[in-house]
Amino acid sequence: MTSRVTLVSPATSPSLRRARFDDGDSIDARGAARARAAAGALREAGRVLVSPTVRCRETAGALGLDAVEAPELTGLEMGRWRGRTLDEVAAAEPEAVARWLADPAAAPHGGESVQDICARVARWLDASAPAQEHTLAVVEPEVVRAAVVHALGAGTPAFWRLDVPPLTATELTGRAGRWNLRLGRPLDTPGTGR
Numbered sequence: 001m002t003s004r005v006t007l008v009s010p011a012t013s014p015s016l017r018r019a020r021f022d023d024g025d026s027i028d029a030r031g032a033a034r035a036r037a038a039a040g041a042l043r044e045a046g047r048v049l050v051s052p053t054v055r056c057r058e059t060a061g062a063l064g065l066d067a068v069e070a071p072e073l074t075g076l077e078m079g080r081w082r083g084r085t086l087d088e089v090a091a092a093e094p095e096a097v098a099r100w101l102a103d104p105a106a107a108p109h110g111g112e113s114v115q116d117i118c119a120r121v122a123r124w125l126d127a128s129a130p131a132q133e134h135t136l137a138v139v140e141p142e143v144v145r146a147a148v149v150h151a152l153g154a155g156t157p158a159f160w161r162l163d164v165p166p167l168t169a170t171e172l173t174g175r176a177g178r179w180n181l182r183l184g185r186p187l188d189t190p191g192t193g194r
Helices: 029-038 054-062 086-092 094-102 114-131 141-152 156-161
Strands: 003-008 047-050 134-138 168-175 178-186
Touching: 003 114, 003 141, 029 054, 047 054, 054 134, 086 094, 114 141, 114 156, 114 168, 141 156, 141 168, 141 178
Parallel strands: 003 134, 047 134
Antiparallel strands: 003 168, 168 178
C-alpha cells in the first residue's frame, strides 16, 4: 500500500512579505481570505497535522482543518536572527550569513542548521511511510524544502535551491523507502485536490 503525505505551506504574513525570519506574526488579511477560499480543496486525510507556529495554525484554521500540533514539524529555529530580515543580518554579520548559506552544517545564529532540519524532517517522513494513510500537514516552507530534499535524495546543499510559494500543496507518495513527488500546486486552483 502507498502512503501519501501532503504538505501545505502557510498563507502570507507580514514577515513572509518582508523576507523576515519568522517572528510569530499572524497571516495577513489577503492570505487568510485565500485560505478560506481554498477550504475544501484538499483531499481528506486520516491524519491532519500542523507546525506549531502562529501562521501555520491560522492557515490550518482558515482552511477549515482540525489539526494536531506536531513539534517535529516546526520550522527552522533561527536563534538570534529570529524576527530580522536576511538583509539586516547580512549587513551586521556578513561572514556568518555567507557561512550559513554555504555550509548546511553551520548554525552561526545559535539555532538549528539546515542539516539538522533536513535530518529531523527525513526521520518524520520515513516514520510516516508505514502508516499507509493520507497525512496532511500545514508546515513552514523550510519543512517542505527538507522533505523534498529527502524524497529526491538530493543532499542538503539543494535546500536553498527550492522555492515554496505560500498556500501551495506538495504531495509525496511512497512505499518501501521510495518517495515520488508532486510539487507545489496552488490550493485555489479550481478542480485540484479531489
